[in-house]
Amino acid sequence: MANDGSTRHLISLDDLDDGTLRDIVERGAAHARRAGGPASTASSRPAGTPGATLAGTVVGIYFRRTSTRTRTAFTSGALRLGAGVIAYGPGDLQLNTGESSDDTGRVLSGMLDVLVARTADDPTEMRVWARQHRMAVVNAMSADEHPTQALADLTTLTLRFGSVDGLRVLYVGEGNNTASALTRGLSRYPGVHLELRTPPGYGLAPEVHRRAAATAARGAVVRERHDLAELPKDVDVVYTTRWQTTGTSKPDADWREVFAPFQVTAEVMALAPRAVFMHDLPAHRGEEVSAEVLDGPTAIAFDQAENKMYSAMAVLEWCRGTY
Structure with a gap:
């Protein structure tokens, strides 16, 4: 060798x-x-x-x-x-x-x-x-x-939009390993705005925010909130992941009640009419995303998987x- x-x-x-x-x-x-x-x-x-x-x-x-x-x-x-x-x-x-x-x-x-x-x-x-x-x-x-997932996501965004620079992304769901990698990756592109809406108690680790701030490109912004009020309407991408991440469990027995409002529905997508929908898959229709969205014309999740x-x-x- x-x-x-x-x-x-x-x-x-x-x-x-x-x-x-x-x-x-x-x-x-x-x-x-x-x-x-x-x-x-x-x-x-x-x-x-x-x-x-x-x-x-x-x-x-x-x-x-x-x-x-x-x-x-x-x-x-x-x-x-x-x-x-x-x-x-x-x-x-x-x-x-x-x-x-x-x-x-x-x-x-x-x-x-x-x-x-x-x-x-x-x-x-x-x-x-x-x-x-x-x-x-x-x-x-x-x-x-999940670094290779983020690289696949960035590849998909490059193919879809021609460039990642300046994109506006809304992430809805748990601050899990996919969200961590996505934050680390997107923040390295100039002008990118990433807004994360994560359930209370299930946000990104503080170290991920610190690292993203330390390595952020010019004009890149990462924000996180724990509610769905005042969702941004001028986004290019809405992204979610399944609620039950592979190989993990939730410490709170009632976690589904906390996660329930954080579903990407047609109403959420209607707030951002130009946005495409991304999901790292596997998906659970009726939980983190409605079937109408995942199987609808704005979804590129299966393109994302091939990429x-x-x-x-x-x-x-x-x-x-x-x-």
């Missing part, structure tokens, strides 16, 4: 500088355009198939939690770029019999070029695996952040330094 010093890890969007963040997003959008993917601007045209930029690369896919989109996106994306793939289920590695994370990472790094992992725990274990520089480690979702594959391709190429 070659080690040319170009291996890079993606544990958090905070690991990326502004230029790298934009490069990965633009690369994902380029893959989508080349394939004739969804949600492209009118000027986008298919331009053939991707090259085998990952030929000879072996990608490990290790998911301890359920996944449809992210696992399939990285598997399909790796195969399309010429890589081989080894998939591990939650009970497959000797971590279950007491092997240390450090030893596991050392072993895998001698055989894999990239490890894409979903633990749904804090990212400490992934940081342990990333101590070496032979195998790239990609966070496919941890408890506090996750093109974004995953860009992440894998960046990790290996092949573009």
